[in-house]
Amino acid sequence: MDLAAVRTFLAVVDSGRFRQAADELAITQQAVSKRIAALEKELGVRLLTRTPHGAEVTIDGQAFLPHARALLDAEARAIASVRPAERALRVDVIGRRLAPAALLRAFHRAFPEFELDVVTLFDSEAAVAALRAGTIDASFRAVTMPGLRLPVGVEAARVLDEPLQLLTGPAHALAGARVVTPERLVGHRIWIPGIVSGTEWAAYYADLAAAFGLTIEVTGPDFGTEALFDTVADSPELATFVGGRTRLVWPEGHDLRRVDVHGPTPVYPHSLLWAVDNPHPALAALRSHLAHSGPTAVGTDIWTPAWARPRETRQAP
Structure with missing residues (x-):
């Protein structure tokens, strides 16, 4: 699974907007949309819907949300295990x-x-x-x-x-x-x-x-x-x-x-x-x-x- 796409999904969820997520990730709004679309295609479900008030999480997105956070936590632990400043x-x-x-x-x-x-x-x-x-x-x-x-x-x-x-x-x-x-x-x-x-x-x-x-x-x-x-x-x-x-x-x-x-x-x-x-x-x-x-x-x-x-x-x- 593309962890960059997972990270982008979480950025949209936490900020509530595609544009704000793009600013936080230092990428374009179009890149945010492409990453979310690729992740949804891989999972075979819709994770987010656009509304006049921003992005809303679908039922499938809510089910995926805790696992997405766990994936990034696992990534952080894996990196810390080998980085000299962080590992034992x-x-x-x-x-x-x-x-x-x-x-x-x-x-x-x-x-x-x-x-x-x-x-x-x-x-x-x-x-x-x-x-x-x-x-x-x-x-x-x-x-x-x-x-x-x-x-x-x-x-x-x-x-x-x-x-x-x-x-x-x-x-x-x-x-x-x-x-x-x-x-x-x-x-x-x-x-x-x-x-x-x-x-x-x-x-x-x-x-x-x-x-x-x-x-x-x-x-x-x-x-x-x-x-x-x-x-x-x-x-x-x-x-x-x-x-x-x-x-x-x-x-x-x-x-x-x-x-x-x-x-x-x-x-x-x-x-x-x-x-x-x-x-x-x-x-x-x-x-x-x-x-x-x-x-x-x-x-x-x-x-x-x-x-x-x-x-x-x-x-x-």
Whole structure:
């Protein structure tokens, strides 16, 4: 259906005259008549009649009137869903319970006027492709990982250096420690199921294990964090890594322990990626907000992979 004709019909109904509708729509009175005639022909009914006092709506026109308004309302919603100034900001996070999601929640608290649409894509390559296609506005990822090259038009800024913590059950040998060094973790089994080869987190943990001689096991299916916590809580041998800024909740009876890792502190480098030609006003606000809140590196004695290019940090050997 020609929505311009529907809009013209409503303009005549609301104004009561063809000439006034023409003035409001900035078209000729003849164009108004042609649009109404075309709409009536398409519907097979008479919508309006001319009288000495103006245009009157027929019975069929009255029946069509609420649906005509609904059509234009639907058009407005459809346009608003894709116009940067009106639609929600679409942001990809690596996980809804991880630290980047917490950063996004803090931004929403600071700027409640901006609507957010939070999505979770698989890896950095998928996120970059979505940025280039315009299906998302921003993504929290670790860059630049080996093999990932940001295309022209996509930029990244480091927004959070998240320290890792060791998570153990109460029977683990390191459960009573407040702080451990990476060297002290040598020989202990660190279990991180769900690591997928080729992803940025796989590259990070592979380099971490190689740098300090750690044993990071990725065997077994990934049944989610609850299953991971159940296993670690009951094991005297298995531990896992979690982000220090990541909020975790587990059953009270698990008695899990979060142990800081220092000397150096391994940090996971979160960056924000975006397309430089993206005009969404909330994107500029998000970038400014994150620039004032990160990257929160914990001192200078930290470790990140060489490919992460940490800012103002000293790489441990």
